[in-house]
Amino acid sequence: MKRFFLSALILMSFTTYDQMAEGKTIIEFNAGFNVSNGYKQLNMVNGAKLYRIDIESKPGLKEKYKIKSVPTIIYFVDGEERYRWSAGLDMKLHVHFSEIQEIVNRY
Numbered sequence: 001m002k003r004f005f006l007s008a009l010i011l012m013s014f015t016t017y018d019q020m021a022e023g024k025t026i027i028e029f030n031a032g033f034n035v036s037n038g039y040k041q042l043n044m045v046n047g048a049k050l051y052r053i054d055i056e057s058k059p060g061l062k063e064k065y066k067i068k069s070v071p072t073i074i075y076f077v078d079g080e081e082r083y084r085w086s087a088g089l090d091m092k093l094h095v096h097f098s099e100i101q102e103i104v105n106r107y
Contacts, residue, residue, distance in 0.1 A: 022078050024048035024104055030071040031056045034091050039071050041097035047104045048075070073100065077107055 026048045030038050033056070042050055055062040055070065065074060068086065071093050075083040083103050085095045 021049065024107075025051065025076040025079075026073060026100070026104070027051045027053055027065075027076070028071055028073050029053050029055050029062070029065065029067045034070045037071060037087070037090075037092045039073060039093050042073070042100075044097045045101050045104060047101075075100070075103055075107075082107055 024047060026042065026045060028039050028042055028051070030052065032054055038052070042052070053061055055067055061067075065072075065081075070087060070091065072084065072086045073093065073095075074081055083100075085093055085100070087093050
C-alpha cells in the first residue's frame with residue numbers, strides 16, 4: 001500500500017495538467033480499497049512512461065477516462081488512447097505483462 005501511494009505522489013505533476021505528455025504512456029487507475037489487486041507486473045513493461053493513479057483522490061480523472069472498474073490500465077500514444085485493459089468482477093486484471101509489452105512495441 002505504501003508503494004502505491006508513493007507512486008501516486010510521483011504523479012502529482014502529471015495529474016495537475018489537462019494534457020498528457022507526448023510519447024508512449026501507460027496509466028494504471030486503481031483505488032485505495034483495491035490496492036491489494038494492483039497490477040504488480042506494470043514495472044516490467046519497457047518503452048513507455050508508467051504512472052499509477054488513485055481514483056479516490058482524483059475523481060475527475062475517473063470521469064475523464066471513463067473508468068468503470070479497477071484496476072484499469074490504459075495505453076496512450078501522444079495523448080490518444082490506443083488500448084485498455086479492465087478488471088473483471090473479481091477486481092483483478094487478467095493480462096500478462098508480455099501482452100502489454102507487445103502493444104507498446106507495436107505502436
